[in-house]
Amino acid sequence: MKTMLLATAFAVLGTPMLAEGLSFGGEANSEYNADAEKMTLAITPEANYAMGAATFTLSSELSVYDSTATDSWTVLNTLDEGHRPDLDFGVTYDLNESLEVYAETGWDIDAEERKDIIVGATFKF
Numbered sequence: 001m002k003t004m005l006l007a008t009a010f011a012v013l014g015t016p017m018l019a020e021g022l023s024f025g026g027e028a029n030s031e032y033n034a035d036a037e038k039m040t041l042a043i044t045p046e047a048n049y050a051m052g053a054a055t056f057t058l059s060s061e062l063s064v065y066d067s068t069a070t071d072s073w074t075v076l077n078t079l080d081e082g083h084r085p086d087l088d089f090g091v092t093y094d095l096n097e098s099l100e101v102y103a104e105t106g107w108d109i110d111a112e113e114r115k116d117i118i119v120g121a122t123f124k125f
Contacts, residue, residue, distance in 0.1 A: 021050040026059075041065040057090040084109040098124045 026045040032038070046059040062085050063074040077083040090104035100122045106115035 023048045023050070036068070039065070039067040053094045055092050057088075057092075059088045059090075060085045061088075082110055086115065088115075100124070 024045070024047050026043060028041070028043045030039070030041045041064040042061050043064055044059055044061045046057060049056045062078060063083075065072060066074050071077060074083065078085065086106050086108050088104065088106040090102060092100055092102040094100050101120070102122070103117065103119045105117045107113075108115055
């Protein structure tokens with residue numbers, strides 16, 4: 001009973017605080033390579049959570065169409081082994097108006113291994 005009460009209290013009080021910095025978006029990218037005669041379409045949904053000067057990101061590029069693939073509508077194979085998308089994670093932190101530091105990595109679902117960890121800084125002028 002205490003657990004149920006605690007979960008309800010968190011849902012009522014905590015969810016608005018967590019949802020305050022939560023945003024969703026993404027992009028669609030379509031391109032045609034004239035030399036290779038190849039057309040592709042990919043979408044990348046993204047979830048962001050901003051907390052102060054830090055922003056946490058989770059995204060995954062999903063292949064929708066590839067004209068050179070055996071099955072051109074690659075989105076139909078998304079859950080098949082060898083075709084599953086990678087999960088990409090990142091965090092950025094604004095030190096001031098012109099300096100931002102970041103770290104990013106990912107998880108390759110098919111290989112069951114972590115991708116490279118990349119850290120860096122961006123100076124805007």
